[in-house]
Amino acid sequence: MKTQRNISRRKFLRSTTALTASALGAPFILPASVFGAAAPSNRIHVGFVGLGNQSTIDLPSFLQNDDVQVVAVCDVNTGSYGYINPKHFLGRKPGQDQVNAYYAQKTPSGNFKGCDAYNDFRELLARSDIDVVALVVPDHWHAIMTIMAAKAGKDVYCEKPLSLTVAQGQAMVKAVRQHKRILQTGSHFRSSPNNRFACELVRNGRIGQVKRVLTFIAEQNAVDPGPGWKPMPVPKGFDYEMWLGPAPKAPYHAGRCLYRFRFNLDYSGGQTTNFGAHSNDIAQWGLGMDHTGPVEFEDMGSEWPPKGSLYTTATKVHFRARYANGIELICETREPKMGARFEGTEGWVQFGFGGLKTSPESLMTSPIGPNEIHLPHSIPSRTEDVYKNYLPDHVRNFLDSVKSRRDPIEPVEIGHRTATLCHLGNIAMRLKRKIRWDPQQETILDDDEASAMLSRPMRAPWHL
Numbered sequence: 435m436k437t438q439r440n441i442s443r444r445k446f447l448r449s450t451t452a453l454t455a456s457a458l459g460a461p462f463i464l465p466a467s468v469f470g471a472a473a474p475s476n477r478i479h480v481g482f483v484g485l486g487n488q489s490t491i492d493l494p495s496f497l498q499n500d501d502v503q504v505v506a507v508c509d510v511n512t513g514s515y516g517y518i519n520p521k522h523f524l525g526r527k528p529g530q531d532q533v534n535a536y537y538a539q540k541t542p543s544g545n546f547k548g549c550d551a552y553n554d555f556r557e558l559l560a561r562s563d564i565d566v567v568a569l570v571v572p573d574h575w576h577a578i579m580t581i582m583a584a585k586a587g588k589d590v591y592c593e594k595p596l597s598l599t600v601a602q603g604q605a606m607v608k609a610v611r612q613h614k615r616i617l618q619t620g621s622h623f624r625s626s627p628n629n630r631f632a633c634e635l636v637r638n639g640r641i642g643q644v645k646r647v648l649t650f651i652a653e654q655n656a657v658d659p660g661p662g663w664k665p666m667p668v669p670k671g672f673d674y675e676m677w678l679g680p681a682p683k684a685p686y687h688a689g690r691c692l693y694r695f696r697f698n699l700d701y702s703g704g705q706t707t708n709f710g711a712h713s714n715d716i717a718q719w720g721l722g723m724d725h726t727g728p729v730e731f732e733d734m735g736s737e738w739p740p741k742g743s744l745y746t747t748a749t750k751v752h753f754r755a756r757y758a759n760g761i762e763l764i765c766e767t768r769e770p771k772m773g774a775r776f777e778g779t780e781g782w783v784q785f786g787f788g789g790l791k792t793s794p795e796s797l798m799t800s801p802i803g804p805n806e807i808h809l810p811h812s813i814p815s816r817t818e819d820v821y822k823n824y825l826p827d828h829v830r831n832f833l834d835s836v837k838s839r840r841d842p843i844e845p846v847e848i849g850h851r852t853a854t855l856c857h858l859g860n861i862a863m864r865l866k867r868k869i870r871w872d873p874q875q876e877t878i879l880d881d882d883e884a885s886a887m888l889s890r891p892m893r894a895p896w897h898l
């Protein structure tokens with residue numbers, strides 16, 4: 435939200451209402467809402483990009499805030515089935531309808547048609563009335579869209595994993611800071627009070643000296659089509675060229691795009707980055723490693739689809755990383771799919787889909803004293819988990835940051851470091867050998883082949 439622009443919007447409102455009133459020769463009474471806290475002039479104007487699977491949670495999390503107005507949506511899919519939930523009909527048109535219907539039920543007339551819809555995100559970015567963009571698109575678009583949005587003066591809510599490659603993450607950090615933008619990474623498990631408490635127990639020595647952290651990753655939930663798969667015709671209303679964007683040219687297959695993009699290395703890093711962007715994120719938080727990372731990564735028996743399959747990401751994730759202080763991080767496909775267990779000399783703490791668990795059990799109620807380490811809260815008044823997911827609080831934390839101009843709970847650097855850990859795990863698993871990492875310089879040591887995997891060429895005309 436730009437003060438300058440708000441002033442001009444307010445000035446505009448005042449001058450047009452004054453003009454209208456005098457032209458009509460009548461006293462003009464403004465509704466209280468016009469200049470209230472949630473007045474149009476004070477609202478954060480949001481452009482929402484990517485109306486697929488995750489938008490079903492992210493979009494309502496923006497809409498429910500009275501100081502938000504979603505003014506535009508964008509998706510390259512006009513509208514279709516084919517997402518993770520077979521009953522979901524999603525895309526640009528259903529997204530626009532959802533926004534208009536939400537605001538319609540809040541207006542006395544019950545009519546609202548004010549949300550615009552775009553196929554090309556560059557048109558949405560060109561609008562000077564948009565303060566914030568939510569990027570809920572496949573990972574191969576995160577860097578380009580974030581950097582273009584930052585240059586256009588927009589703040590960004592970017593879904594996790596922050597980047598497709600380490601180099602893209604570095605470029606995102608640079609652009610966000612250079613253009614003085616706010617960016618929240620969508621690793622919303624940071625906004626869970628339980629997860630924060632788990633990390634506070636670890637950081638305050640309740641489990642003694644930390645030796646190891648096990649991080650949990652869900653199994654890959656799509657393995658077919660295998661070798662010999664046949665291309666399909668591109669569906670009507672789906673701009674496949676704009677979906678591919680910077681990724682290599684490839685024949686269309688329904689399993690390539692909606693939701694399942696995450697199982698192809700051209701667009702994502704598989705469950706390593708998908709679930710890893712949550713589990714490894716909280717692991718780094720608990721270890722106090724947010725601004726650094728492990729120094730060594732090694733494959734522990736990962737499994738991959740047969741050559742020629744549509745999907746190219748690990749079907750079984752298993753790698754070991756080691757921090758400079760000797761702590762080990764073991765990241766593995768296992769139950770309960772998302773979360774981690776910190777193991778120390780005097781006990782352990784586990785968080786994630788199975789809930790919070792500790793040994794000894796008494797740690798569950800161990801108070802964190804006033805002089806101990808307290809980690810940031812997304813919503814300071816929230817003391818316990820009230821949602822199945824914590825996305826509404828994570829979005830609220832972002833909106834508050836947009837207003838205060840202070841960093842949110844998961845700023846660009848932290849999102850980048852978490853994604854880096856996952857990317858390096860993938861590189862070690864793909865190469866099936868140990869790689870050494872310098873977290874200060876952000877370089878792989880003495881391995882040209884592995885170093886080349888830190889970045890990817892982009893297909894013209896797209897570039898960072």
Ligand SMILES: NC(=O)c1ccc[n+]([C@@H]2O[C@H](COP(=O)([O-])OP(=O)(O)OC[C@H]3O[C@@H](n4cnc5c(N)ncnc54)[C@H](O)[C@@H]3O)[C@@H](O)[C@H]2O)c1
Pocket residue numbers: 483484485486487488489508509510511517518524525553555570571572573575593594595620621622676677678679691692693694695708
């Ligand atoms: N925070 C979480 O827990 C969580 C959960 C699921 C997904 N995600 C993240 O959300 C992002 C989207 O995942 P999803 O499951 O919703 O995928 P999806 O394929 O279901 O939806 C993505 C949408 O983006 C659209 N899109 C693709 N390229 C576009 C472009 N150039 N311009 C505009 N729209 C474009 C697609 O047509 C699709 O409708 C991913 O980065 C994913 O990792 C986060």
